[in-house]
Amino acid sequence: MLDLKTSLLIVVALTIIVIGLIIYLRQRKNPATLAFAVFTVGISLWALTNALFQVTTNHTIGIVAALASYFTGILITLPFYSFSANFPYPLTIPKQKKLTRLLWIYGIIWGFIIGIPGVTLRDVVYDPTGRIITGLGLYFYGISLGIFLVGGMVRLWVKRRQAQNIERRQISLILIGVSISTFFGMICNLLLPIIGDYRLVWLGPDFALVLIVLMAYAIIKHGLFDLRILATEIFTIALGLVIVVELLRSSSTFELGIRFIILLVFIFIAQQMLKSVYEAIRAKEALRIVNEELQQVNAELQELLNIKTDFIHAASHQLRTPLTAIRGLLTMDYEGDYDNATPEERKSLQRNVLTAVERLGMVVNDLLRAAELEQGLTGETVLGDVTKLVEQSIETLRPNFIKKGVKLDYEKPTIPLPQILMHENYLQQVFLNLLDNAERYSPTAGTVVAKLKLENNVITFCVQDDGIGFTKEDEKKMFTKFGRTAAAKSAQPNGSGLGLFIVKRIVEEHGGTITAQSQGSNKGALFTVKLPLHRT
Template sequence: MYFTTINILLGISFFTIAVLSTLLFLRSRTQSSVFLSLSACGAGLWIASTIIFLNASQPVLFTIGTKGLHVAGIMILTAFVCFSYTFSGGNIKLNKKFLFSLLIISVLFIYIIVFTENIVQTTRDYAGVSNSSISFGNLYPCYSLYILLSAFLSYYFLIKKSLKTKSKLEKVQLLYIGIGTIVSLSIGLVINIIWPFFGIFNHYWLGPFLSIFFVVFATYAIFKHHLFNIKVISVELFSALMSVFVLVDALLSKTKIEFILKFGLFMGVVGISILIIRSILNEIKTKEQLSKLSEELRGVNEELKKLDQAKSEFLSIASHQLRTPLTAMKGYSSMLLEEDYGVLSPKIKEVVDKIYQSSGGLATMIEDFLNVSRIEMGKMKYEFSNFDFKKVIDETITDFATNNKKAKTLDLQFATEGTDFNITADKNKITQVVSNLIDNSIKYTPKGFIKALLTRKPNTNIVLLKIEDSGIGISKETLPGLFQKFTRAKGVSRLHTGGTGLGLYVARKIVEDHGGIIWAESKGEGKGSAFFVELPIYPAGRD
């Protein structure tokens, strides 16, 4: 064998196809990948037979090479037909007649090629290395027709699949397979089937060499979009080729020392290749595990969203059902306190007042739950109008000072800096925010003062409300999450047990929906706190 350019190219193709066909066969999990591996093995036989044919130094080698070339053609096309059929959705196991017919025809052709001279004649054409040609028997046209029909049938299955499929993944796979087969099969059919009729054998090696395109592209299509990873295939292929070349170089050494050094290099290449492949396999395994966990988390997250939605709907329904009796309780207790039904004794009046206060607190709590469910379902509605913000604050503080027993024990103050405090907003929702902030200050201020200050920020269209108290204060740890759902400051339960931790969350959402901001400040526990609300006079898009 001579180390010519053609032999080197054929050798590279052979080792590449040998590695890919072996990997395909070992990792095959579908019918299509099994048949592709068999077709790739046929391509490997085609190349090996071509090398023997071109370099035959004896008639027997010439015979082996010639017959091997034509047996390989049968293997490649028969397996490729089965591959195309199964890849396009057919099931060989269910269509046994189709498989049986192909096998009978293939075995018959192989028998004729190997044991007779009816397709290829090898007894009179040997003329030494690179000078031999092939003469054909009387059945060669039948052989050629089978090869051509098999190629057309394969393309029929693949084209039919490409026209039917809507999957982008399958379209990409078919594109790769199409590119690989058009390059290799079309040129192979011309150079190795048609030209030999006219006695042209000059480029007989080109068809087998180009079969590498068919195997590489088809293998890529299968591996890239299924359970295999092309990175591993590429590294394994490169490592195998590198190892083979280094080993061949070592075997061609002229001295023992040169052989030992080059063989040591070969062992090093093999060892490093194994380590790299293991590393990549571990990486892929980790990615697959992460991908699986990600899918599981995505599923759990979807379930949680559904549960959260169900919870919000339940809260909305339950809250609506509770509002009616609570409104009646509050209304009747108010009428009793105002003595619409007659004069009450001080003891009874005290009990009725507790009912009134409790029903009012419970009504506020239910309103918070309703607002949370509206916010989460995106159903919070606002009715914007122009009103005097100063008047809203003044009326709210007056209402607390008049009707809240605890407020009567505190020093409630309200001051303004400026004159024009008209804003465009949802009056009821803004009143709810102010009421919530003042109510919180009253609940968590055992004694002392609550001061509300309303100002107009200089040279802006923004009003600022500050509500400061001398209460229990807020720790630095609590401040960042104070306006989140179900968050209550540390130690507040000893002063007020009925809170839900929703009031400030709802207030934040309302203020933000108005284009404003809300925040709290405190120097620490026991040092009071201050809440700030900034609102634009005209919310964005409404001026």
């Protein structure tokens, strides 16, 4: 029958290998997870070789167990160094291959050295407990592996200083686990054996379980695994391993039968328990997903409600301004303020009323057009000539440029542009709006440059001015409903704030894009429209 410390070593070994396997199966392609899995294999073999060394008194088996224990040192320190290099984020593939190659070469060299008789192990003596007579090479072996252990800890410490929040905490946990395991491992498996005391060598692998648990927890949190499922699996398997060990320690056939029945009952209960845990967690996860979706829908509805409210407020303001002006002027005329006015003064009154009416009509048209575009463009598409539309727009607005004293340059395409499918009236509004804005917001004696060209199967129309420009903050609301900048409101108080919104919707309905660029206030602006030759 196995004694307590041997049983404990076997349980620890099996628990560690199960933890490593579970973690690896959940994230097989991660180099850090693979390194961790190999690391757990090394710790498990270390525990098992210690258990074998404890139960045997055979000289040959003792030699094999001691040498195997030295080999496990390679499977512990080198994977740990690889883990430190790849956690929390893996190395690039070239660096990963180079590191793996170097670690393999180093491990094979030391594996060969360990196998040379008398270099690291001279003999094993049982008097009555087992103790190892080491060779001189063991000290160099210990120092070389210690370099990788310390090197891995240094790498993790550097990463901890650079990490933030949860990653910093996970690396801290690993460093704590390494420190605890190294401290007790040095005492039980190095310092005490040096002075001939081998009574506590079996505790080294047991303390390594602390490191394994903390490393596993760090990987779980970084990989976003479900900790509840993993904890349930590990607990169930660990408890099952304890029952298996007790089964192996049975001293009679009757005791063996009873413990075997207990094992079968445990397997059934464990299967049902894991099943219920999975179902409960899946149900809770499904509720969480539904809740998140409902919150997202609610947020979208709230955003739509806010947009609608903002639209009503802005539209009311845009309509109220010209109506207020008309009412004020007509009230003054009705109350006799213009009874003794000269013909020029009455003409000025009429002109102001007409201007307010025109502005009101412009706002109403823009509002109707914006609402119409929310439902998409009406009418059928036809093959049309973009060059023709641009040149018509330029000729329509050229008198405005001449009247203000703004120079308008037009760079024609170097080759005839192919026709594209379009809503002709809508698309012409795009060119008219951009050119009109360039004239309105350019200073007297300024220059506006319009370009039309074909590049990479895309028709590009650009309008560059040297007017009021805009800031980075202004750019965010450039194409939104009523999104006018302070400079635009100052330069053109009567604008509706819907023009660029309408332009953007029309361009997008044609499968294109529009962008705006500026170096800042009073540094001009560049608007670029791109229309694909073939719409998807």
